[in-house]
Amino acid sequence: MVKKQLIMEKALELFAKQGFEATSIKQITDYCGISKGAFYLSFKSKDELILTLIDYFMIQIISDIDYIVKNTNTNDNLLYGFYYTIFHTFQKHSDFAKILIKEQSHTLNEELIGKMHSYDQLIESLILSMIERLYGDVVREIKYDLMYCVKSFMSIYSKLLLFQDTPLDLKQLSMSLVEKTMILAKHTTISFLSGELIQIMKQPSHDRFTKEQIIELMEQKITEMEDSIEKESLILLKQHVLESNLNPAIVKGLLENIRHHPHCKWIAYLLRNH
Incomplete structure (x- = not known):
């Protein structure tokens, strides 16, 4: 196992038991069976380790949602696929999801807050594009309100999923939220959020990547x-970014090759949006 990956996995176990603040670098290195010097070869500080874990977790969510929104061919399955993907990813990474929800409520770390806000904006953008595709002009006046309703469903039911001992049926949950979302889209007539208000509320995103x-x-x-x-596909994709030498069908196939690899999910997301 790569040392950096070992540190991340072992630190996650400690964070789950004790929280971010109560866990020291010494505890992490002792738990990993490595020296402090070995830790600092991988991470400059505990904060950098925490932010790396957050990046990893959020990349799983956003890249999976992005793929569903942009590659589901029929609108009938889009909303269900969106909700199911969200909750399946939270369930798959439940240990860190629980820590993140708890820590976010009382953290004063500005870098962590800024990073989460940037990821939040990416999620909002994906939800909005899905809503516009599904309902078009029908929801033109209320699309931002509907976006926040979808985000609220994600947040509330994720907490229910994570903090209840009783196993929950993800298919039933997703179908239930599809029905609720459709009712809101069809019957909401009074809007609160406008495009102008959304722009005022937004902070600059730090995740705009150049070529x-x-x-x-x-x-x-x-x-x-x-x-x-996956590595060979990544090499070919890098060459394509430099030279635009591949046709769209080949690029799509190469992206499909890498999108499930934990080291490549964020790259697949960035390339789909490049």
């Missing part, structure tokens, strides 16, 4: 990965 930044990230991941079809 050069994407290439740099791809090179870093290529160096870290072992030989595999």
